[in-house]
Amino acid sequence: MTVHFAKMHAHGDDFVIFDMRGKANPITSEVARRLGDRYRAIGFNQLAVILDCDDAAAHLLFWNADGSMLDTCGSATRGVADMLMRESNRPCLVLRTNRGLVTCTRDLDQRVSVDMGTPFNWQDIPLTEELDTIALPLSGGPTACSMGNPHCTFFVENLESVNVAAIGPMIETNPLFRDKTNVHFVQVIDRGRIRLRIWERQQSALSA
Structure with missing residues (x-):
């Protein structure tokens, strides 16, 4: 076929x-x-x-x-x-x-x-326990949401200083995330622009 x-x-x-x-x-x-x-x-x-x-x-x-x-x-x-x-x-x-x-x-x-609509609640991300998704109890205080697949987002001052290949897989497989998670690192440039790097769950580090 x-x-x-x-x-x-x-x-x-x-x-x-x-x-x-x-x-x-x-x-x-x-x-x-x-x-x-x-x-x-x-x-x-x-x-x-x-x-x-x-x-x-x-x-x-x-x-x-x-x-x-x-x-x-x-x-x-x-x-x-x-x-x-x-x-x-x-x-x-x-x-x-x-x-x-x-x-x-x-x-x-x-x-x-x-x-994409409104992000899901904590149990639908899914997290393994009820937490404040605006500030997870992880170093760097990332946020968590789901738009149909899980995301964990860190807001950083300098994107170039972030070792995505090292941090990404550790967060991806953190026990908080039942189905693992994509990991985002965001540097806010101004109100209309950001810089973003993404670690895809079970994939490799990506740049944008």
Whole structure:
């Protein structure tokens, strides 16, 4: 069976998109895991499958490179939205994810954004115990949230001084995070700009 796909990149994140509208979906956790191998297959941080949907432009399913599923992925959703907007010549559309409906828009500079909704509560991140997610009891006082996959964010004064490759995996596997976590390091430049580096859970350090 031959299946076509698109490979996209966004701020150091890479993802693969399969458009299976009107077709049987061949992607399973095992298939996703095999395709995620960067040495013997395509390789990606996330895989997205576009499916038919009755109440939105499409229904998206997402997998990590290890074959596990996640409810949503902002970068991959923006990539799919860009494809479908070009296809339909529309500046706005709604997509369904396993987290719910999300609205995608294209601005005058042709940039695509996704309204990911309100972050989940602590038990849905998920954390192993109830904590103040604005300031976790970890060195550096990071915050935690989930938009369908877990995130832990450190705000730092100087991004260049952060050893992402050393700190990232320690936070990723911290017992507070039941399903591990992505780790973000953010330097605020001004009210309209930030610098960001990301350690992807079960992936490698990324820069943006």
